[in-house]
Amino acid sequence: MNASKKLLIIGGLALGIWAMGFGLYYAVFIEHQTLDQIGSSLASGFTFAAQRHLPEARAALAASAQGTYVYVRQVDAHGHWIGLAMLLIVLGAAFDRVGFGERLRFFLALGLFVGAVTFPLGVLLETVSRGFGPKFLAIAGSALIIFSLAGIAAGFARASEP
Amino acid sequence: MLSPPHATHESPASFPPLGARRTFVIGGILLILAGVIFGDIFAVFVLHQNGARISGSFSAATHAVAMGNAAGVAVAFQNIGDFLESRGTKVDAHVHMIGFGYLALMLALLQPMIALSEIAKKRLAALFLAGAVLLPVGVFLIHYVGLTDSPFAAIGWASIFADLGGVLVFVVGVGEFAGLWRYWRSRTQPAVPDELSRGRSWSSRALLAGGALLVLIGFLHGAYYAGFHLYASEAKDQALVSSMAIGAASNQPLAAARALRDYDQLQVAQAVNVAAHSHIIEFGILAILLGLFQPYVYLSERWKRIWAILLLAGSFILPVFVFMELRWGLVAGGIADVGGLLVVIALFGMLTGILRYTGRLDAANEIVR
Numbered sequence: 001m002n003a004s005k006k007l008l009i010i011g012g013l014a015l016g017i018w019a020m021g022f023g024l025y026y027a028v029f030i031e032h033q034t035l036d037q038i039g040s041s042l043a044s045g046f047t048f049a050a051q052r053h054l055p056e057a058r059a060a061l062a063a064s065a066q067g068t069y070v071y072v073r074q075v076d077a078h079g080h081w082i083g084l085a086m087l088l089i090v091l092g093a094a095f096d097r098v099g100f101g102e103r104l105r106f107f108l109a110l111g112l113f114v115g116a117v118t119f120p121l122g123v124l125l126e127t128v129s130r131g132f133g134p135k136f137l138a139i140a141g142s143a144l145i146i147f148s149l150a151g152i153a154a155g156f157a158r159a160s161e162p
Numbered sequence: 163m164l165s166p167p168h169a170t171h172e173s174p175a176s177f178p179p180l181g182a183r184r185t186f187v188i189g190g191i192l193l194i195l196a197g198v199i200f201g202d203i204f205a206v207f208v209l210h211q212n213g214a215r216i217s218g219s220f221s222a223a224t225h226a227v228a229m230g231n232a233a234g235v236a237v238a239f240q241n242i243g244d245f246l247e248s249r250g251t252k253v254d255a256h257v258h259m260i261g262f263g264y265l266a267l268m269l270a271l272l273q274p275m276i277a278l279s280e281i282a283k284k285r286l287a288a289l290f291l292a293g294a295v296l297l298p299v300g301v302f303l304i305h306y307v308g309l310t311d312s313p314f315a316a317i318g319w320a321s322i323f324a325d326l327g328g329v330l331v332f333v334v335g336v337g338e339f340a341g342l343w344r345y346w347r348s349r350t351q352p353a354v355p356d357e358l359s360r361g362r363s364w365s366s367r368a369l370l371a372g373g374a375l376l377v378l379i380g381f382l383h384g385a386y387y388a389g390f391h392l393y394a395s396e397a398k399d400q401a402l403v404s405s406m407a408i409g410a411a412s413n414q415p416l417a418a419a420r421a422l423r424d425y426d427q428l429q430v431a432q433a434v435n436v437a438a439h440s441h442i443i444e445f446g447i448l449a450i451l452l453g454l455f456q457p458y459v460y461l462s463e464r465w466k467r468i469w470a471i472l473l474l475a476g477s478f479i480l481p482v483f484v485f486m487e488l489r490w491g492l493v494a495g496g497i498a499d500v501g502g503l504l505v506v507i508a509l510f511g512m513l514t515g516i517l518r519y520t521g522r523l524d525a526a527n528e529i530v531r
Contacts, residue, residue, distance in 0.1 A: 006346075009272070013339050016265075020332050028325060032316045039246075042403070043239035046223050049407040050232040057407055065400040072396075083443065086264050087377065090450050093271040094370055097362070142385050149381060153374035159367065 002102055004109040005095045011113040012088030019081035026078060034074075038067040070127045077124035084116035084145070091152060098155030108151045115144030182283035183273040184520060187455065189291045190266030191513045194448065195506060197259030197298075202502045204252050205495070212249045213433075216242055217426045220406070224418050227410035248305045255302040260444060262294035262331065267451045269338055271358065276341035277348055286337045293330025300324030357457050365466040366456040372474040373449030380443035380481075387435050398428055431488060438485035445477030445505065452512060459515035460522060469511040476504025 041064035048057035091112070098105050119141025125134035219241040226234030269290065276283055303320035312318045317325075405421035452473065459466055479501030486494035 009275075010342070010346075013335075013342065017332075017335050017339060020328070020335055024325070024328050024332060027328070028317075032321075036316065039239070039243055043236065045403075046227055046235045046239065046407050047232050049411040050227045050230050050235050052230065052411055054408060054411060057411065058404065061400070061404050061407060065396075065403070068399075069396060082261065083447075086261075086268060087447055089268045089272070090264075090447055090454075091374075093268070094450060094454055097367075097370060139389070142381065142388075146378065146381050146385060149374060149378045153371060153378050156367065156371040156374050159362075 002096070002105075004102060004105040005092050007106070007109045007113055008088045008092030008095055011116075012085045012090075012092055015081060015088065015113075015116060016085035019078060019085055023078045023082065026074060030074070031071075034067060034071050038064050038071060041067060073123050073127050077120040080120040080123065081116070084120070088113060088116055094156075097159050098152055099158035100151075100155045104151075105155070108148045108155070111144045111148035112152070115141045115148060117141070119145060180284065181280065182276075182287040183270045185284070185287040185291065186266045186270035186273065187458065187516060188513070188520075189287070189294070190263045190270060191509060191516070193259050193263030193266060193294055195263075195509050195513070197256055197263060198502055198506050198509070200259065201256040202499055202506070204256060205502075206499060208252060209249070210492075210495075212245055213430070216245045216249075216429075217422075219245065220425065221422055224406045224410045224422055227407055228413075228415060228418065244305075251301050251305045255298040257440075258298045258301060259294075262290075262297070264444075264447055264451060265331070266290065266294065267455070269334075271451075271454060272338065272342060275345045276338055277345035278337070278341040282337075283341070286334050289330050290334040293327040293334065295327070296330065297324050297327030300327055358454055363456055363463060363466065365459075365463065365470040366453045368467075368470050368474065369449045369453030369456070372470075372477075373446045373451075373453060376446030376449060376474075376477055377443050378446075380439055380446060383435075383442070384439045387439065391435070395428065395432055399425070399432075402428065434485055434487050438481040441484060442477070442481035445473075445480065448505075449474060449477060455512075455516070458519050459512050460519035461511075461515040465511070466515070469508045469515075472504050472511070473508035476501045476506075476508060479504065 041060045045057050045061035045064060048054070048060055092109075095105060095109065098108070100108075118137050120138075122134045122136070122138030122141055125137065128134070219238045223235050223238035223242070226232075226238055269287075273283065278286070300320050300323040304318060304324065307318050307320040309316075309318045312322075314322075402421045402425040406418050406425065409415075409418035409421060452470075456466060456470075459469070461469075480498050481501075483490075483494045483498035483501060487498070
């Protein structure tokens with residue numbers, strides 16, 4: 001088995017196990033509590049508004065929005081890691097049908113793997129910092145995935161019937 | 163349907179009756195079929211009705227704020243929570259069924275490289291299917307079982323069984339990875355040459371290239387949405403919720419009503435973008451997987467091409483017309499459902515071919531004995 005195929009399959013399996021472990025930990029210890037916090041803050045915001053306590057209402061609605069911001073990114077990171085892990089394994093299984101030389105195939109595989117790790121990591125880090133770093137990581141990761149995928153799609157189309 | 167003359171190089175040893183690979187392939191396609199059919203039923207009979215109920219409850223909450231009725235707000239939010247849970251658990255069940263179907267097909271691909279005994283591989287495959295069924299069924303039941311007789315404050319029995327399903331799948335993942343690690347450490351060649359690696363038919367190549375293209379389109383759309391709309395959409399969401407509550411409390415009923423209407427539209431736009439993005443990528447992965455399994459589809463090349471084209475067409479139509487729901491409403495939704503139906507028909511067609519292949523293989527095996 002060549003290096004590009006091995007990188008995609010082992011990398012995909014490792015990423016998938018990591019993502020499932022993260023998802024399991026998240027579902028048991030964080031998700032339910034986060035959803036409760038989002039829902040109760042939103043309801044509190046409207047309740048305070050009904051009682052004409054507007055500063056408290058604004059604070060509760062802001063807390064709900066912050067909770068939603070974090071929740072969306074945590075779920076996105078988990079979902080994208082799992083999805084990308086599957087993509088890595090599937091493409092790894094079919095990678096000898098990409099009609100390029102092994103050197104180019106390895107770079108395409110490396111780009112896809114690095115992107116698959118860094119893009120969701122950047123999304124997850126956005127929950128810690130709203131600065132440029134996490135956004136850059138997410139954008140760079142997704143760009144790597146897009147360019148690698150374009151190359152792989154072209155490689156599949158280029159491959160001919162033996 | 164004629165028997166294909168080219169499908170004569172298969173090895174019964176790599177696809178034995180009740181073997182791990184056969185369990186993963188057939189179980190995986192059945193899981194995907196169940197997930198797609200469940201998703202289509204959910205989209206037609208639950209999704210839009212549920213959205214209307216959530217919108218109605220937000221309207222009731224806003225009205226209760228205007229009236230200074232805190233108890234009315236509590237009731238409205240209780241209803242919103244119930245409707246969101248009902249929708250969320252059904253979406254989760256749909257997504258996990260399909261996701262586990264993909265995982266099963268991938269594990270089927272890897273079976274020749276899993277250095278474990280056939281009995282261990284069979285047990286892992288059975289354990290996987292148990293977890294892959296338990297998790298979505300458990301998630302689906304969360305809304306209906308709730309916290310009845312639960313020993314925990316926030317997690318009910320359905321959720322516990324769903325998590326158990328997740329643990330089973332996780333254990334299988336670790337076991338398969340260990341088998342793969344042993345294979346690479348042993349430096350031996352596979353005992354059974356993999357007939358799947360020889361598939362280079364037109365249908366196989368079309369599914370591989372078409373699938374990669376669908377995934378690429380999905381990523382481009384996702385990157386565009388995240389780059390140009392996500393943050394603005396989140397800020398607008400927060401501003402509109404605030405306008406509903408604060409506007410209603412400040413005797414500005416028109417502002418609150420306008421915010422409520424805009425909020426509904428924003429929710430639809432967000433849901434449609436996410437659904438289009440995820441569906442086109444998932445169907446792309448499905449096409450690639452099925453491209454790899456074409457040597458097992460024991461049909462004439464003409465029929466294999468028909469199923470491949472139908473699958474790619476449905477995989478493109480569904481997400482594109484889900485996206486077009488923003489402009490064309492339910493008409494686009496109906497066309498999207500037809501796309502889903504095309505995928506289901508193509509999957510049934512390919513599954514039929516795989517079942518024919520297993521029957522032929524088993525019959526040949528009996529004759530040899």
